[in-house]
Amino acid sequence: xxxFINLYLVPGLTIGSVYAxxxxxxxxxxxxxxxxxxxxxxxxTIGGYGVLTAVWFIPIHPLLLLPxxxxxxxVSALAVDQFFYKPLRKLPTIxxxxxxxxxxxxxxxxxxxxxxxxxxxxxxxxxxxxxxxDTFRISELHMQVIILTLIIAxxxxxxxxxxxxxxxxxxxxxxxxxxxxAGLDTERVVRWTWVIGAxxxxxxxVFAGMDTSMHPNLGWNLLLAMFAAAVLGGIGxxxxxxxxxxxxxxxxxxATFTWFSDEPFISPSYKSAVAFFIMxxxxxxxxxxxxxxxxx
Amino acid sequence: xxxxxxxxxxxxxxxGVPIIExxxxxxxxxxxxxxxxxxxxxxxxxxxxxFALTARSEGEIGFAGKxxxxxxxxxxxxxxxxxxxQSRNVFPTLNVDENLDVGTYAAPPKDKEKVRENVLSLxxxxxxxxxxxxxxxxxxxxxxxxxxxxxxSEPKLLLLDEPTAGLSPAYLEIIFDLLLDIRKRxxxxxxxxxxxxxxxxxADNAHxxxxxxxxxSGTGEALLNDDAVRRSFLGGAAA
Numbered sequence: 001x002x003x004f005i006n007l008y009l010v011p012g013l014t015i016g017s018v019y020a021x022x023x024x025x026x027x028x029x030x031x032x033x034x035x036x037x038x039x040x041x042x043x044x045t046i047g048g049y050g051v052l053t054a055v056w057f058i059p060i061h062p063l064l065l066l067p068x069x070x071x072x073x074x075v076s077a078l079a080v081d082q083f084f085y086k087p088l089r090k091l092p093t094i095x096x097x098x099x100x101x102x103x104x105x106x107x108x109x110x111x112x113x114x115x116x117x118x119x120x121x122x123x124x125x126x127x128x129x130x131x132x133x134d135t136f137r138i139s140e141l142h143m144q145v146i147i148l149t150l151i152i153a154x155x156x157x158x159x160x161x162x163x164x165x166x167x168x169x170x171x172x173x174x175x176x177x178x179x180x181x182a183g184l185d186t187e188r189v190v191r192w193t194w195v196i197g198a199x200x201x202x203x204x205x206v207f208a209g210m211d212t213s214m215h216p217n218l219g220w221n222l223l224l225a226m227f228a229a230a231v232l233g234g235i236g237x238x239x240x241x242x243x244x245x246x247x248x249x250x251x252x253x254x255a256t257f258t259w260f261s262d263e264p265f266i267s268p269s270y271k272s273a274v275a276f277f278i279m280x281x282x283x284x285x286x287x288x289x290x291x292x293x294x295x296x
Numbered sequence: 297x298x299x300x301x302x303x304x305x306x307x308x309x310x311x312g313v314p315i316i317e318x319x320x321x322x323x324x325x326x327x328x329x330x331x332x333x334x335x336x337x338x339x340x341x342x343x344x345x346x347f348a349l350t351a352r353s354e355g356e357i358g359f360a361g362k363x364x365x366x367x368x369x370x371x372x373x374x375x376x377x378x379x380x381x382q383s384r385n386v387f388p389t390l391n392v393d394e395n396l397d398v399g400t401y402a403a404p405p406k407d408k409e410k411v412r413e414n415v416l417s418l419x420x421x422x423x424x425x426x427x428x429x430x431x432x433x434x435x436x437x438x439x440x441x442x443x444x445x446x447x448x449s450e451p452k453l454l455l456l457d458e459p460t461a462g463l464s465p466a467y468l469e470i471i472f473d474l475l476l477d478i479r480k481r482x483x484x485x486x487x488x489x490x491x492x493x494x495x496x497x498x499a500d501n502a503h504x505x506x507x508x509x510x511x512x513s514g515t516g517e518a519l520l521n522d523d524a525v526r527r528s529f530l531g532g533a534a535a
Contacts, residue, residue: 164401167390171398174387181349181381182445183373183402 006137008254014142014211016249017149021204022222023229023241024156025197027293031173031236032193035093038100039080040201041219041226042107047073047202048209048218049115055122062122062210063144066203073202076107077194104220111216119213122206145207152200153242160238165192173236225252225272228279234293243290248275299358300325300484301346301453306355308345314353315341316508323453324501328475328485330516332492332529333505339488340382342505343455346486347379348372360452373402376452382461382488385442388431392422395430395441399448415444418477436467443474447483454478456487472498493530496520504529 022044029037050072054065080103088095129137160166172179172189180186201219208218229248233240252274259265266274282289301323309315316338323329331339344350346357348369356365359375367375378399387395396412405411416423419440425433430441439459446454459475460468468491476498479485489495496502499516504525512525519525 161394164397167394167398168401170390170394171387174389175384178381178384178387179398180369181347181379182398183370183449184398185370185402 002135004254004257008257009250010136010138010142010146012250012253013246014145014207014249015253016246017145018204018208018211018222018245019226019229019249020149020242020245021152021200021207022219022226023233023245024238025201026226027230027233027235027241028169028173028193028197028238030230031238032169032176032190033085033089033093033096035085035096035100036227037197038097038223039104039107040197041221041223042104042111043073043077043198043201044205044208044219044222045111045214045216046076046107046205046219047198048205048214049111050202051206052115052120052122052209052214062206063148066206069202069206070199073198073205074195077198077201078191081190081194108216108220115214115216117216119215121213122210141207141210145211148203148207149242152203153239156196156242157239165189169193225249225275228275228282231279232282232289234289234291237289237291237293240289240291240293248278251275251278298325299323300360301486302358303342303346304356304358306342306345306352306357308341308350308352308355310350314508315350316345316505318355319505319508319510321503321510321513323484323486325452325484326479326482327500328479328487328498330492330495330499330502331486331488331505332490332495332502332519333511334529337505338508339505340457341508343379343457343486343488347377347455349379370402373449373451376403376450377455378446378449378451378453379455380439380442380446380457380459382457386430386433386438386445389429391427391429392433392441393426395445396448399445403449405448405450411448411450414481415447418447418474418481419444436463436470439463439467439471440474443478447478451483453484453486456485458488458490460489460491468494493520496530 022040026037026040047069050069051062051065054068055062058065084099084103085096088099127140129139130143131137160170168184169189169192171184172186176186205219208222225248229244230241232247233242233244252271255266255274256264256268256271299322303319303321306319307314307317319342331342333339341350345352348367356363358364359377364372364375387398390398396415400408421437422440422444425437430438433441460471463471472494475485496516496519502516502519503513504511504519512519512522
């Protein structure tokens, strides 16, 4: 049981937090701009490298340098929206989806160009896990990731339900034409969607890079699990995306637990298939997701 | 007559094909004006063009003594114009209170609480539903939320596109009574309505639109008693 928590549940919550933060952006962008943003994983990568670069110059704890990664991701997202997505806004959204594939390749290639294609770490050296109550051995990073994600999720909830901008975002996501009739500035809502989506993507990118290492494919490799999380939570439902991310992360990790024998239930090398299994089952039996999102 | 809204020679349509052509229309302050006409006459298009939702190709629009031709919807709301579209006119996953709140964003009122109280006094039924998602309400209640949202920006002119479409006859009466209440509070109303006979009864002025052009205008009563209007649009029976 202790092993289950230490070695499966907590790592599951950690990777789930990464999925959750990435899926929020995917879900919000789908809700407001109505397209599947395939460059979102690579936006995470860009944010991760932003912090990695900052660490080279300012050698303090990487999480304290998050604002640099967030700023780089926001600028990248807004620039890409301005030059690639905005001109396509009036066309069927499939054009923007394809454009986002192109943007994904641009981001990844730029990452290889500027930061090389190898693995790079934020900080080297062995860090001992924190021991709680003499039983739980949890890495400091995993605790930080889970707590920060929880804080972000709560802040996001209050932002969406209480603030004027959050309500305007939900209104545009609900009925874009009525939002225009009500005189809402839709482009402003779109800009803020990118700002929030990119901020969370950058945070997720740093978390993922710190947990393993930074490399140009970091975000791309996580993209499909994040899409599964967004679908699981209900497309266009940011809080659903958080729940979806955590569920998929936990499901992936705990699927490799020795449930029925001494052997892992599912071989760890197949664990990423768990996300797809959940997504396929969901699309068949509950396509609106857990939180009654939009039908794809 | 003091015209709050004045439309001159308005032509508009989609993809270069005009739906309305050279329409003239004056709406006097504190009155209810109704636009009636057969299906496809361009009634909704006229309303949408006034509110800058459909592209205008020719003509001028004046509001409260100002030329508002070419202004965008987001600029018209702060000037004092609101619109309730015919369908999909609430934000379904937002609750009733949030729907009303969104109505203030484009033109924040000085005292939001007071405006909210005023609006709720018009629609007392909504008080019990403030926390409920608007998408879960009945058609009539949704129409009230939609009208409430539009009134939250304290408009001088309220544009309504078929406010009774799809509602039961009982709700039709309620909505028409509400419109009279709203007018009493000093809001001018311009609406498109399919239920021509009932609409003409509450209308101060009415305009019949046929094939995108002005056909006849007059007071509600005059049109109710006009032979040509009765034969063509009111089913022939005496009013």
